[in-house]
Amino acid sequence: xxxxxxxxxxxxxxxxxxxxxxxxxxxxxxxxxxxxxxxxxxxxxxxxxxxxxxxxxxxxxxxxxxxxxxxxxxxxxxxxxxxxxxxxxxxxxxxxxxxxxxxxxxx
Amino acid sequence: xxxxxxxxxxxxxxxxxxxxxxxxxxxxxxxxxxxxxxxxxxxxxxxxxxxxxxxxxxxxxxxxxxxxxxxxxxxxxxxxxxxxxxxxxxxxxxxxxxxxxxxxxxxxxxxxxxxxxxxxxxx
Numbered sequence: 136x137x138x139x140x141x142x143x144x145x146x147x148x149x150x151x152x153x154x155x156x157x158x159x160x161x162x163x164x165x166x167x168x169x170x171x172x173x174x175x176x177x178x179x180x181x182x183x184x185x186x187x188x189x190x191x192x193x194x195x196x197x198x199x200x201x202x203x204x205x206x207x208x209x210x211x212x213x214x215x216x217x218x219x220x221x222x223x224x225x226x227x228x229x230x231x232x233x234x235x236x237x238x239x240x241x242x
Numbered sequence: 243x244x245x246x247x248x249x250x251x252x253x254x255x256x257x258x259x260x261x262x263x264x265x266x267x268x269x270x271x272x273x274x275x276x277x278x279x280x281x282x283x284x285x286x287x288x289x290x291x292x293x294x295x296x297x298x299x300x301x302x303x304x305x306x307x308x309x310x311x312x313x314x315x316x317x318x319x320x321x322x323x324x325x326x327x328x329x330x331x332x333x334x335x336x337x338x339x340x341x342x343x344x345x346x347x348x349x350x351x352x353x354x355x356x357x358x359x360x361x362x363x364x365x
Binding site: 136167169171173178179180181184185190222224225226227228229230231232233234235236 | 277286287288289292301302303304337342347348349350351352353355356357358
């Protein structure tokens with residue numbers, strides 16, 4: 136199975152800050168990488184698909200980059216409503232696997 | 243409105259069985275692969291199983307292989323997960339999730355999720 140390692144596991148930042156979360160795959164997955172946001176008590180929501188494509192309706196402050204084994208999710212200017220846990224997910228091979236999550240809090 | 247609604251979660255004893263259902267609406271159900279993804283209390287996301295759009299192909303996580311069976315009834319727009327030989331470690335919120343583009347088992351983004359149904363395995 137492909138292992139997905141996110142860092143950091145938790146992050147505290149101020150409103151307006153630029154926030155970066157990284158995800159590393161245990162093997163080359165090309166651009167088969169998605170990012171999800173999960174708010175407390177809610178189902179996950181896809182933000183970025185195929186490593187860098189913004190899902191319809193997602194604010195443009197979210198962006199994704201990377202290919203191969205190293206990927207990044209960036210929030211250009213953190214907003215209070217961005218408080219959530221973020222997960223990366225690879226789909227290059229079954230089983231689909233998720234990172235362990237990054238919990239984002241407001242400082 | 244595109245929607246997924248899960249039901250069937252319950253408290254069950256170790257070794258018991260449970261059948262989860264997921265009712266879909268607002269899209270052409272048979273055109274998309276469907277998955278189950280679970281989340282243990284306070285933990286991350288774990289993919290469980292996928293079924294192709296026409297139901298002929300399936301795949302499972304090693305942790306549930308041989309115990310769980312995924313299926314679908316396209317005439318009723320419903321996804322199922324039959325769970326047998328349940329263990330304490332199967333305790334989780336179970337989500338059904340729609341593949342964004344593909345009807346096959348090739349991986350994809352999950353663009354629509356249900357609200358989840360809770361399965362608790364305990365004596």
